[in-house]
Amino acid sequence: MKIITNFFLLLIATFFISCGEDTNAPIITDVSKIEINERTPTLYSTDSSIALSASVTYADNTTATVTQDLYWQSSNTDVASVSDGVTRIGYQNGGDANISITYSQMSDFVPLRVIALTDFAITNEDINATGSYILEAKGTFEDGTMDKVIVKNIVWTADNSATISVVDDVWTLTILAGETNVTATVFGETNTSSPLAPRVKTYILN
Amino acid sequence: MKKIILLLLFFTALYSDAKVYIGSGYGYFYEQFDGDTNGQNSSNMGKLKIAYGEREAYAIEFSLDYIQNESKIFSQNDSDKYAMNIEFVKAFDFNIPVNPFFKAGFGAGFLSVERDLQKKLNYGSLNLGLGMFIPMSESFDFEVGYDYKSISYESVDTIAEKVRFSSNANIIYLGFNIRF
Numbered sequence: 001m002k003i004i005t006n007f008f009l010l011l012i013a014t015f016f017i018s019c020g021e022d023t024n025a026p027i028i029t030d031v032s033k034i035e036i037n038e039r040t041p042t043l044y045s046t047d048s049s050i051a052l053s054a055s056v057t058y059a060d061n062t063t064a065t066v067t068q069d070l071y072w073q074s075s076n077t078d079v080a081s082v083s084d085g086v087t088r089i090g091y092q093n094g095g096d097a098n099i100s101i102t103y104s105q106m107s108d109f110v111p112l113r114v115i116a117l118t119d120f121a122i123t124n125e126d127i128n129a130t131g132s133y134i135l136e137a138k139g140t141f142e143d144g145t146m147d148k149v150i151v152k153n154i155v156w157t158a159d160n161s162a163t164i165s166v167v168d169d170v171w172t173l174t175i176l177a178g179e180t181n182v183t184a185t186v187f188g189e190t191n192t193s194s195p196l197a198p199r200v201k202t203y204i205l206n
Numbered sequence: 207m208k209k210i211i212l213l214l215l216f217f218t219a220l221y222s223d224a225k226v227y228i229g230s231g232y233g234y235f236y237e238q239f240d241g242d243t244n245g246q247n248s249s250n251m252g253k254l255k256i257a258y259g260e261r262e263a264y265a266i267e268f269s270l271d272y273i274q275n276e277s278k279i280f281s282q283n284d285s286d287k288y289a290m291n292i293e294f295v296k297a298f299d300f301n302i303p304v305n306p307f308f309k310a311g312f313g314a315g316f317l318s319v320e321r322d323l324q325k326k327l328n329y330g331s332l333n334l335g336l337g338m339f340i341p342m343s344e345s346f347d348f349e350v351g352y353d354y355k356s357i358s359y360e361s362v363d364t365i366a367e368k369v370r371f372s373s374n375a376n377i378i379y380l381g382f383n384i385r386f
Contacts, residue, residue, distance in 0.1 A: 023245040104363075
């Protein structure tokens, strides 16, 4: 009987020791929304990419960067594609696309504007000695921006014995001798009546 | 699963006097979360069980727990909890009016939460307990006991990270068993 009494006393003691206030506010705050931080991103159609970021806002108004935790999608991959926030230019000269993020049932999107190229020119000065040269063209865009270096959507070719190589969007011409025609083609445009017809520059080595 | 069945067969063969018994209990549940979270929850709980074994020796118990929940640990509207447990019981006969026992096992349960990304949280528990059967007759006894549960919850998704919570629960309960 003594054992039973002691056990009951132990249980009652445990009961009182363990009595406590219930927690009335969540110990972990809830997610409130996700959003892309750059609300009106723009790119020029010959840019390489733009890095977008996303954040989550919690119920207690704190935020955290979650760029790589979300699913990113572009509504028009001809204009731009996106992965982990890195938005890469597409093969179309200008246009609009919606860049969206989703996570479970939550989502957000921003409109991306890609500004079209309207004119361009090869800007390398005269090349008159054997060697390697980085090729460069600059463009004018529909928003009036001028002399902007063209990085993407340009293809360089050369005739004669010259060779062209490309590494990380940097085109290098290696020229040996004689007369060399270097051609820059943007957006695959070959229509000679187009404002974006290929530009040709001739270099003569003496 | 095979191991559980083999264990059951083992106990069946070893203790031929074993009986099926069913029981019910009412208890007080107190849960304290680990770490800096300071979450705690105290509530009433009920238990139903079906078991097989001897009051003076070994038994295996399957139980269903219903745990009231008035706290707001994971969301503004955490639901009551439901759990099932399997526990092995070792009882003793010391020629006293009661049969003390201890038990060990594990359990699994869930509760509903109102979070944007999750509507339900599962949890698992390691269970330890001790108590005593108080026989009233050959087929009826009361049971008083204390259970400790080490609880691990499914991770809570905050997008930026997945946070795992664990807690320690102390339960005292009073119940009865009917043996067939």
